[in-house]
Amino acid sequence: MRRRPKFLETLPPAPQALPICTQEITPPDLSPWLADHCGIPGVMHHEAPRPGPHVVLTALIHGNEFAGAIVLDRLLREQVRPACGRLSLVFANLAAFARFTPDNPVASRFVEEDMNRVWNRQSLSSPRRSTELDRARAILPVIDTADILMDLHSMLWPGAPLILAGATESGRRLSTMIGDPPLVVSDHGHQAGPRLIDYARFADPDSPYAACLLEAGAHWAADTVETTDSAVRALLRHCGLLPAVPESPVAASRHLVVTDIVTAQTPSFRFVRPFLGGEIIRRQGTLLAQDGPDEIRTPYPDCMLVMPNLRPGRGQTAVRLAQTSYPRP
The missing domain is CATH 3.40.630.10 (Zn peptidases)
Known part of the structure; x- marks a missing residue:
């Protein structure tokens, strides 16, 4: 998952602009x-x-x-x-x-x-x-x-x-x-x-x-x-605390398991682009981020990114990597 960059390897693209957090709700009166x-x-x-x-x-x-x-x-x-x-x-x-x-x-x-x-x-x-x-x-x-x-x-x-x-x-x-x-x-x-x-x-x-x-x-x-x-x-x-109500069928839950937790080791941790939480990266070895001299790459195909923190501080979780959990028999 973490790799030292190869000599003269192409550098990752410059990070794109970060998403803007709009405020559509206001704090409640508690x-x-x-x-x-x-x-x-x-x-x-x-x-x-x-x-x-x-x-x-x-x-x-x-x-x-x-x-x-x-x-x-x-x-x-x-x-x-x-x-x-x-x-x-x-x-x-x-x-x-x-x-x-x-x-x-x-x-x-x-x-x-x-x-x-x-x-x-x-x-x-x-x-x-x-x-x-x-x-x-x-x-x-x-x-x-x-x-x-x-x-x-x-x-x-x-x-x-x-x-x-x-x-x-x-x-x-x-x-x-x-x-x-x-x-x-x-x-x-x-x-x-x-x-x-x-x-x-x-x-x-x-x-x-x-x-x-x-x-x-x-x-x-x-x-x-x-x-x-x-x-x-x-x-x-x-839990039975509210009465059941007839509802339309909902999609079956999809269960994934986190296999790797990527923690920022340097203050210069940067993703190659602003990934979305829940995004699935199809190819194994895809470059996700640069953390000082280290590259962060997907360890397997069909890797889901769980809640990427686009600006993590040193020691903070930058992203969790997850794969599908197959149904139990």
């Missing part, structure tokens, strides 16, 4: 939900008289990804209640969300550190403090009682909506049974630290609990809100 409703500000619980699973929906793990927060706000204003079990709605990184400004929309991803890289017991139980760690500890009692969790996210760079299932079979089953969006990717997370769906409660292969991460589309696109809404309601119907 003020009705910030009071201490259940012991944790920004967390709502609704419990049905009939038993059932505890389903947790989390939004704003990244403060500038507020499409999911719009959907949770919509559910609360519609007074959606579970038909069975318990439904918890969590607005996670409120401090980062409060810093959002349209003039610099990427700056409010977090305050001090990425909240989606702190989910292990060692970090959560350590004496270390940060805005994100403190908030993760505050909502941990909800996470520790979840039977099923969907973490709502969006993408800075254009790409097909997908569900990240993590590394477990339970996550894959949950993601494919939701069926919306139909693209499901199993992966092992990031070198920089574990995501919420990688938390031990969900990542233990013997655990009865399951989690998935929705990447619903571009951060501030109107379609991303509707994709999120559709996926959330599909999950709640699948």
Whole structure:
């Protein structure tokens, strides 16, 4: 995958202009939900008289990804209640969300550190403090009682909506049974630290609990809100918390497995062109990027690019490479 360039080999073409991120949506007014409703500000619980699973929906793990927060706000204003079990709605990184400004929309991803890289017991139980760690500890009692969790996210760079299932079979089953969006990717997370769906409660292969991460589309696109809404309601119907409704048949889920995680080793990492997430590169050995002296090439044919980060910093994930997972017998 990484190769030293051959002597006098043709240089890659100059990178094309990066996509422009348009802002079609505005941050929701979350003020009705910030009071201490259940012991944790920004967390709502609704419990049905009939038993059932505890389903947790989390939004704003990244403060500038507020499409999911719009959907949770919509559910609360519609007074959606579970038909069975318990439904918890969590607005996670409120401090980062409060810093959002349209003039610099990427700056409010977090305050001090990425909240989606702190989910292990060692970090959560350590004496270390940060805005994100403190908030993760505050909502941990909800996470520790979840039977099923969907973490709502969006993408800075254009790409097909997908569900990240993590590394477990339970996550894959949950993601494919939701069926919306139909693209499901199993992966092992990031070198920089574990995501919420990688938390031990969900990542233990013997655990009865399951989690998935929705990447619903571009951060501030109107379609991303509707994709999120559709996926959330599909999950709640699948879990029995909302009644089933007759629907048109949907396409069968397509499952891919990440085989390689490309991490930028230099600040000069550049793709040869602005690839789209979900794009499939047909030829093995196709040049994707230059990382200092190293070339990044596709390791096999029909290689899917999962959420390429067109401007990664050193040590950040630049792209994940995935191939089709063939159906189990």
